[in-house]
Amino acid sequence: MNPDALRGHMDALLLSVVEHEPLHGYAIIEALRERSGGALDVPTGTVYPALRRLERAGFLASEWATVGGRKRRTYRLTDAGRAELAGERTAWTSFTRVIGKVLDPQT
Amino acid sequence: MNPDALRGHMDALLLSVVEHEPLHGYAIIEALRERSGGALDVPTGTVYPALRRLERAGFLASEWATVGGRKRRTYRLTDAGRAELAGERTAWTSFTRVIGKVLDPQT
DNA sequence: AGTCTACATGTAGGCTCTCTATATGTAGCC
DNA sequence: GGCTACATATAGAGAGCCTACATGTAGACT
Numbered sequence: 001m002n003p004d005a006l007r008g009h010m011d012a013l014l015l016s017v018v019e020h021e022p023l024h025g026y027a028i029i030e031a032l033r034e035r036s037g038g039a040l041d042v043p044t045g046t047v048y049p050a051l052r053r054l055e056r057a058g059f060l061a062s063e064w065a066t067v068g069g070r071k072r073r074t075y076r077l078t079d080a081g082r083a084e085l086a087g088e089r090t091a092w093t094s095f096t097r098v099i100g101k102v103l104d105p106q107t
Numbered sequence: 108m109n110p111d112a113l114r115g116h117m118d119a120l121l122l123s124v125v126e127h128e129p130l131h132g133y134a135i136i137e138a139l140r141e142r143s144g145g146a147l148d149v150p151t152g153t154v155y156p157a158l159r160r161l162e163r164a165g166f167l168a169s170e171w172a173t174v175g176g177r178k179r180r181t182y183r184l185t186d187a188g189r190a191e192l193a194g195e196r197t198a199w200t201s202f203t204r205v206i207g208k209v210l211d212p213q214t
Numbered sequence: 215a216g217t218c219t220a221c222a223t224g225t226a227g228g229c230t231c232t233c234t235a236t237a238t239g240t241a242g243c244c
Numbered sequence: 245g246g247c248t249a250c251a252t253a254t255a256g257a258g259a260g261c262c263t264a265c266a267t268g269t270a271g272a273c274t
Contacts, residue, residue, distance in 0.1 A: 104196075114231060
């Protein structure tokens, strides 16, 4: 997977993965890997800053927790995040339609 | 259209548009706009450097021509470019499948 | 005790690409 | 003369994803 291809879609991926249950960073990475069938292996250096950015933007909220002696910062979707995710999904659909039209024009 | 979303897909778009007929930069921009139904309006500051990059990479070849007193640099797809385009199309398909799976998991 | 792996978070700096803004010039119309 | 369409090009900004590194706990194995 070309890293640049993910540009601008990472937000949607992250928000989508915490939609139904709050998760901490490490679990988010695993969830992305599982949901994608192993195709997505996003490095920590990408995920952690992105989560902080999304929190700063108000789309995520986080809390610290200690589980089994390890500290976790668990992120959950805010209402604004839920709205953002809906918008991202719509944008994704039209994006794929547009690019698809150019790549494979029905002459 | 969020500019970042195009990251990593611009090459495929440009190669695709000159697949069947050589075009010059300005015509490429118009072709992208038409093929996308108006959704894609790529600025010259994006297209011209990208075309040069693709030529440097060996995927495109260019020639100068003068038409109606105006100078055009016409780009055509090389064999390497044709192979690259095929790869980009495959990558695009798997990319959309992967992202789609994450955004809308069939629980 | 020491080593290794999995778990868990985080930052610094680099890299690349797209965009905005600007520059230059021709052709044709009013 | 001024406007629009045509046509190419570059400099610099901005943003985000990546590599590499830093730090630490828990548990298994030797």
